[in-house]
Amino acid sequence: MKQTIEQLADVELTENMLKIAKRELREDKCSREQSLEQMRNWVLKHEDLRNVRLDDQFLLRFLRCKKFSVPMAQQTLLKYLNVRRTFPHMSTQLDFLDQKLNDIISSGYIFASPNRDKHGRRVVVINAKGFNPKIYNSSDQARAHFLTYECLMEDQATQICGLVHVGDFSGVTTTHVTNWNPTEFARVFKWSEQSLPLRHKEIHLVNVPATLKWLIDFVKGRVSSKIRNRLTLYTQDKELAKHVDPACLPQELGGQMPLKAIVELWKAELLAKRETILNLDKIALLSDRGILRKSNYSSEKSSNGMNFVSQIESIEGSFRKLEFD
Structure with a gap:
């Protein structure tokens, strides 16, 4: 399933887009090939991942989003799958x-x-x-x-x-x-x-x-x-x-x-x-233990020290009282 960006460019990418990839994402042939290899090896060895796509098109979405920082791309992949795992009624x-x-x-x-x-x-x-x-x-x-x-x-x-x-x-x-x-x-x-x-x-x-x-x-x-x-x-x-x-x-x-x-x-x-899109449901994350977190979501504080979830719940009454012209 491997495809190079040059092959894909014949179908989808203009020369200007390739220049944007180089300038904004630090993407070139060397970084792309090395990063894709690292991502594939990591996916294949990760015990909590099942049926993850290994084609360039899927893996590049994470690498490009994180400007080819492989560790950050790996974390984004785990978080992406965790969203699908946590909110299946919305994302699957x-x-x-x-x-x-x-x-x-x-x-x-x-x-x-x-x-x-x-x-x-x-x-x-x-x-x-x-x-x-x-x-x-x-x-x-x-x-x-x-x-x-x-x-x-x-x-x-x-x-x-x-x-x-x-x-x-x-x-x-x-x-x-x-x-x-x-x-x-x-x-x-x-x-x-x-x-x-x-x-x-x-x-x-x-x-x-x-x-x-x-x-x-x-x-x-x-x-x-x-x-x-x-x-x-x-x-x-x-x-x-x-x-x-x-x-x-x-x-x-x-x-x-x-x-x-x-x-x-x-x-x-x-x-x-x-x-x-339907075939994405075959991909599975068995556990979120590999996801690095700066802090626990439930303990995040706003500037006035109020718990984020508690704060938004406290304005639910305001939601109910809204009136529109």
């Missing part, structure tokens, strides 16, 4: 043809633009109007996200160039927020940022109601400074189109292609990768 059995998943994707809740921006990045759009919290629960919503990111992580160019995220909050309701248990939301959000091998280059949030800005501020205080510094809020669609290539946005957000057309192209992409 991601069958695009499942009725709920198909309905959520078809409604335009989350999708990736078929076009790349000038930096070679895909743009992921999250559209609050496309998700009906009265019909679907938080697990259904999370599965749509995991399905989207699993599909994109298979893409060589995205591994190198990264993603741009656009969140459109127009149409968000109290039910959207209260659909989540605050504690589970905190855990999934935090674990996913640390565990999914993705390069989040920019995050743009538009049409955020004033009643939700306190929640955005709360979340910003719990993510890494790198992510926090890449997050921008806009009050109008016109502002968004100045900073995100309109060719990557739906017409409804100041772009060029109708949302429905983009969604249909995205559905075809998901269908093409359906078997690959």
Whole structure:
């Protein structure tokens, strides 16, 4: 199953993308071949890993995310599998043809633009109007996200160039927020940022109601400074189109292609990768004992000394009292 990046480049990667890999990820033929060999040997010897893919495309997602630091890539692989092990109701059995998943994707809740921006990045759009919290629960919503990111992580160019995220909050309701248990939301959000091998280059949030800005501020205080510094809020669609290539946005957000057309192209992409994504469920992590932790999640403290989980649980009442115009 071994493929070199040069072979893959004939199909997916432009010369400019290869230059980005060299400049930003320290990726060259020597580092790539040595790192892949080390990763494969480590996987084969690791007693807690079962049926892990050994092809370049899978292992490179972890190496590229960690700029070819093999120990860090190994830890990310373990954390990635631990997320799937800990939240199987959200991160496994991601069958695009499942009725709920198909309905959520078809409604335009989350999708990736078929076009790349000038930096070679895909743009992921999250559209609050496309998700009906009265019909679907938080697990259904999370599965749509995991399905989207699993599909994109298979893409060589995205591994190198990264993603741009656009969140459109127009149409968000109290039910959207209260659909989540605050504690589970905190855990999934935090674990996913640390565990999914993705390069989040920019995050743009538009049409955020004033009643939700306190929640955005709360979340910003719990993510890494790198992510926090890449997050921008806009009050109008016109502002968004100045900073995100309109060719990557739906017409409804100041772009060029109708949302429905983009969604249909995205559905075809998901269908093409359906078997690959389903086969990920064969991979197993038997124990999390190999994962290095700076501190125990349950003992993390906020700036005022309050336990993180306790703090987010303490604002659950605020979730219930939210009102939207």
